[in-house]
Amino acid sequence: MDLDCTQCGGKVPIEPETDFLVCPFCNTSLFVELRGTVLHTIIRPTLDEKQAAESLTSHLIDREIQRPGQYGFRMIYLPFWQIEWPTRVQAVLADHPPELGMAEPELPSGSQIPARGDEAESKRFTAPIIQLDVALDLTRDQARSDEQYKSARLVHAPFYIIEYSIGSHSFSAFVDAATGAVYPTSLPTSLSTARTFKAMCMAGGMVAFASVVIIFSPSILLGLVALALLSVPLTFLYRLGIRR
Numbered sequence: 001m002d003l004d005c006t007q008c009g010g011k012v013p014i015e016p017e018t019d020f021l022v023c024p025f026c027n028t029s030l031f032v033e034l035r036g037t038v039l040h041t042i043i044r045p046t047l048d049e050k051q052a053a054e055s056l057t058s059h060l061i062d063r064e065i066q067r068p069g070q071y072g073f074r075m076i077y078l079p080f081w082q083i084e085w086p087t088r089v090q091a092v093l094a095d096h097p098p099e100l101g102m103a104e105p106e107l108p109s110g111s112q113i114p115a116r117g118d119e120a121e122s123k124r125f126t127a128p129i130i131q132l133d134v135a136l137d138l139t140r141d142q143a144r145s146d147e148q149y150k151s152a153r154l155v156h157a158p159f160y161i162i163e164y165s166i167g168s169h170s171f172s173a174f175v176d177a178a179t180g181a182v183y184p185t186s187l188p189t190s191l192s193t194a195r196t197f198k199a200m201c202m203a204g205g206m207v208a209f210a211s212v213v214i215i216f217s218p219s220i221l222l223g224l225v226a227l228a229l230l231s232v233p234l235t236f237l238y239r240l241g242i243r244r
Ligand SMILES: [Zn+2]
Pocket: 005, 006, 007, 008, 009, 010, 023, 024, 025, 026, 027, 028
């Protein structure tokens, strides 16, 4: 049995146990699904590693996390099902590799081109784990169970996996190589939170020390100085209380 090429209509012989076929006539990469062949497109990366790292840095700085160091880069193409329903187009991430962690990347809106069978990037394609049927169920309008989709395609979108360090800890994030959108797989504690915690500890310590001095002070003068010093951490803690 042969399958039809989605691009040129040519007959493509089925190879056993392969998800992806290459049309021998037009070199289009096709995905083999239960229903037959599915159009397979890719989005081209528009950001280089340096620009992706800049996106990540500004994402972290916006969240008051310090500038990361020691970058490591890897690129993968994540699979998405893009389904055209009569009233809308929806996309579903078709694989969730473990390195994604808590990240939920979205299909970038960049322009798509048919995937070619001979391109080097095809080695970085990850096969869809979620079947098209599941993606259809996920995106179908629940109020209209008889709704028919118009078309479905498999899209591979490029993402940088950036490993970076902050202090002695390492983290990673997915950065959309077409839009620069950042999807952290884990996020370091914001520096301001760490600073606030340190300041609270110091203020608490000062209050305790000043109280001891006041209570056990041998002279009234020392007691008054300690009382004046006490106002500094107390004001800080009071302000902190108002802000929360
Ligand atoms: Zn073809």
